[in-house]
Amino acid sequence: MSGRLWLALLLAASLHVGQGQGSGRLAEVEVGFRGAPVADAWNPLRVTVRDVGSGRLTLVADQGNLRDGEIPWTMVVPVTGGAGVRVLEVDVFLPAWRSLVWSLEAGGSIVASGALPREAADRRRLDLVVSARPGAVAERLAGRVVDVPASLLPARAAAYDGIRSLWLDGSAGMPAPAAISAAAAAGAVVVLADDALRDPDVTELVGEGATWIPIAAGGWWVGAPPDGAQLEGARVDLGAYLAAFAAAGGVVAPRTVSVAAVMLTASAYVLLVLLAWRVGGAPGLLTWSVLLLGASLLAWGAPRPSSPTLIESRALHVGVGDLAWRTEVHDLLTLPAGEVAVARVARPATTTTGEQRLGSPPATTLTLPRWRGATLVESPRAAPALLALDADGLPVAVGNRVLRDVRVVGGPAWREVAPGRALEAPSDPTNLGGNAAAFEALLPPGSAWARDGDDWHVALAPGVRW
Amino acid sequence: MTVRLPRVVEGGLERLRAGDLPQFGLLLLALLVATLVVTWPARPGLPNESWYTVSQTRSVLIALLALGYGMGLPLATPRRAAGTALAVLLLALTTLPLELVAHAGSAPATPAWWAWLATPIATAGHLSLGALLGIVVRRLRLTALAPLLAPAVLVGAVAIDVRLGVTLLNPLTAALQIAPGHLAFHGAVALLGAAALAWVARRGGGEA
Numbered sequence A: 001m002s003g004r005l006w007l008a009l010l011l012a013a014s015l016h017v018g019q020g021q022g023s024g025r026l027a028e029v030e031v032g033f034r035g036a037p038v039a040d041a042w043n044p045l046r047v048t049v050r051d052v053g054s055g056r057l058t059l060v061a062d063q064g065n066l067r068d069g070e071i072p073w074t075m076v077v078p079v080t081g082g083a084g085v086r087v088l089e090v091d092v093f094l095p096a097w098r099s100l101v102w103s104l105e106a107g108g109s110i111v112a113s114g115a116l117p118r119e120a121a122d123r124r125r126l127d128l129v130v131s132a133r134p135g136a137v138a139e140r141l142a143g144r145v146v147d148v149p150a151s152l153l154p155a156r157a158a159a160y161d162g163i164r165s166l167w168l169d170g171s172a173g174m175p176a177p178a179a180i181s182a183a184a185a186a187g188a189v190v191v192l193a194d195d196a197l198r199d200p201d202v203t204e205l206v207g208e209g210a211t212w213i214p215i216a217a218g219g220w221w222v223g224a225p226p227d228g229a230q231l232e233g234a235r236v237d238l239g240a241y242l243a244a245f246a247a248a249g250g251v252v253a254p255r256t257v258s259v260a261a262v263m264l265t266a267s268a269y270v271l272l273v274l275l276a277w278r279v280g281g282a283p284g285l286l287t288w289s290v291l292l293l294g295a296s297l298l299a300w301g302a303p304r305p306s307s308p309t310l311i312e313s314r315a316l317h318v319g320v321g322d323l324a325w326r327t328e329v330h331d332l333l334t335l336p337a338g339e340v341a342v343a344r345v346a347r348p349a350t351t352t353t354g355e356q357r358l359g360s361p362p363a364t365t366l367t368l369p370r371w372r373g374a375t376l377v378e379s380p381r382a383a384p385a386l387l388a389l390d391a392d393g394l395p396v397a398v399g400n401r402v403l404r405d406v407r408v409v410g411g412p413a414w415r416e417v418a419p420g421r422a423l424e425a426p427s428d429p430t431n432l433g434g435n436a437a438a439f440e441a442l443l444p445p446g447s448a449w450a451r452d453g454d455d456w457h458v459a460l461a462p463g464v465r466w
Numbered sequence B: 001m002t003v004r005l006p007r008v009v010e011g012g013l014e015r016l017r018a019g020d021l022p023q024f025g026l027l028l029l030a031l032l033v034a035t036l037v038v039t040w041p042a043r044p045g046l047p048n049e050s051w052y053t054v055s056q057t058r059s060v061l062i063a064l065l066a067l068g069y070g071m072g073l074p075l076a077t078p079r080r081a082a083g084t085a086l087a088v089l090l091l092a093l094t095t096l097p098l099e100l101v102a103h104a105g106s107a108p109a110t111p112a113w114w115a116w117l118a119t120p121i122a123t124a125g126h127l128s129l130g131a132l133l134g135i136v137v138r139r140l141r142l143t144a145l146a147p148l149l150a151p152a153v154l155v156g157a158v159a160i161d162v163r164l165g166v167t168l169l170n171p172l173t174a175a176l177q178i179a180p181g182h183l184a185f186h187g188a189v190a191l192l193g194a195a196a197l198a199w200v201a202r203r204g205g206g207e208a
Helices: A003-022 A134-140 A178-185 A194-200 A198-207 A228-234 A238-247 A260-279 A280-300 A434-442 B007-017 B020-039 B049-074 B078-094 B096-106 B113-139 B143-164 B180-202
Strands: A027-031 A041-052 A057-062 A072-079 A082-092 A099-106 A109-116 A128-129 A144-147 A163-168 A187-192 A212-215 A218-221 A309-320 A323-336 A336-340 A346-348 A354-359 A363-368 A374-379 A381-384 A385-391 A396-397 A403-408 A415-416 A448-452 A455-459
Touching: A027 A099, A027 A109, A027 A381, A027 A385, A041 A057, A041 A072, A041 A099, A057 B049, A072 A082, A128 A134, A134 A144, A163 A178, A163 A228, A178 A198, A178 A212, A178 A218, A178 A323, A194 A198, A228 B180, A238 A309, A238 A374, A260 A280, A260 B007, A260 B020, A260 B096, A280 B007, A280 B078, A280 B096, A309 A336, A309 A385, A323 A336, A323 A363, A346 A354, A346 A363, A363 A374, A385 A448, A385 A455, A396 A403, A396 A415, A396 A448, B007 B020, B007 B078, B020 B049, B020 B078, B020 B113, B049 B078, B049 B096, B049 B113, B049 B143, B049 B180, B078 B096, B078 B113, B078 B180, B096 B113, B113 B143, B113 B180
Parallel strands: A072 A354, A128 A144, A128 A163, A163 A187, A187 A218, A309 A455
Antiparallel strands: A027 A041, A041 A082, A057 A072, A057 A099, A099 A109, A212 A218, A309 A323, A323 A374, A323 A381, A336 A363, A346 A374, A354 A363, A385 A396, A403 A415, A403 A448, A448 A455
């Protein structure tokens, strides 16, 4: 056999091995529900490894364009492997990508890799269907309908960030109640039909009510199945709330020493140095040394900011009843150029180069130019609500915190609302102005919102939104 | 009680007390104060970019001063040459607080200690480079060109670094980033220049 033929055979064999690894013999990576990711949203990530040691999965989403070049967003997920089959489920933020590649590294070598095409970067939200007859829902909705088994639905609110609705009819089993609650908390409309309403867990969750029972940022739909327009109307635009909330904050650059102070001090230093030189000899040298040391200490101490990197964190709660959708926003400002890290799993509010590292400890790192600010948004999660509305539509503090600047949209305002204490007499709402007014303008009339330090709490009016 | 300083230190302080060096020193410090004030942000909240300008201005001005005075060292007596070199070194150190205030306000990624480390070594290197040039110019009887050589050498240093894509000779880039090569080069040149000056002194090249 000629050498060229041997070479061809070797090449064919190596290609075969590469494809085998890529197709998931050693590892399978599924981004999004049933491999349908939503761009610009948190997505569930499911990693299945077979007889592979511990390692790490790296996903790199390039958000760049022809003008700016590559803007990589890297996600690093530690994977615990071993003998047998191991499954890892986490949530990662996927920006709108130009290319998305992943590789699983274990034992110092790449054991699997793959890519998602650019066409898969779809921002449209998904309608998840758990049903033996998913086609009926697909016909009803002109959207991205994904048929999922009940067992695959996670109980993490972040996984439902890109979900518009979750349809359950009981014909293909029911997911865990925690998964249904997580979907509702994340803002999804949970449509319950037929046998689903006879499930005891669901009955306990939903209770008795009208067609639309809002809960947290989403709700239960128990009436005639909605169409696409009704689903859109029932949804809360959490993205708009979050954008307005993020815009209301931001770290202000540190106040620096005035020009006049700098000029006077520097001139005085120069003058004193010249005088010390005029003195000459040992006294002159000593005076010069003291001046040099003193001026250096003063120069280093006075205009220097407390920290080269300033980080402020705030949380936004949006809920109905005692459950809320919660996310935390971190405003960063770095004075020197370089990497700025926050010990949380978060996404940038704008397109930027960075790395999200899951595991323990988690970290999100952004590469920023000098004197540049950025905003990081944590993955959403379900949390107990601290502000609610009573039967009369008045605000109630349901947690253990005293809430201040409490306002009802289109109604009165209160200086503070304390838990377990009767409401004081309302006052006329003050003119908010700026970003706070823009935020309030987004809320449905009758909703209440309040502040707890830098955190904002919203209790949505439970009325029909469409 | 009168403290007697070493003769070299006395000579250096004497050079700073009278003659042309205090005038150049005043000019250098005044230029740096003006640069600092002009580049300092006028309003709170504006990015403070003053360090970039102050540090580069300082670096270039000291390099020019050291090269210029370095060229005169082979002509002076060893004691006067040592005094002049020390005076230039003290003058260079005197400018450090002005850079430090800009550094503290700008908060760049380059650490503040870099200027404290680089300034004495780079100044010694430029003094020695000037001295070597002075010896060559004197040998070639081209002393009329001496005033042009200091800026020409700096321009050449910048051009070489830009051409090679390194930070070895260029005081503009070396002021903004840690450059071990810059320190190594100037350290070596300083030693070479000192040896050359000693050789010139042994041959009786210095003038009274």
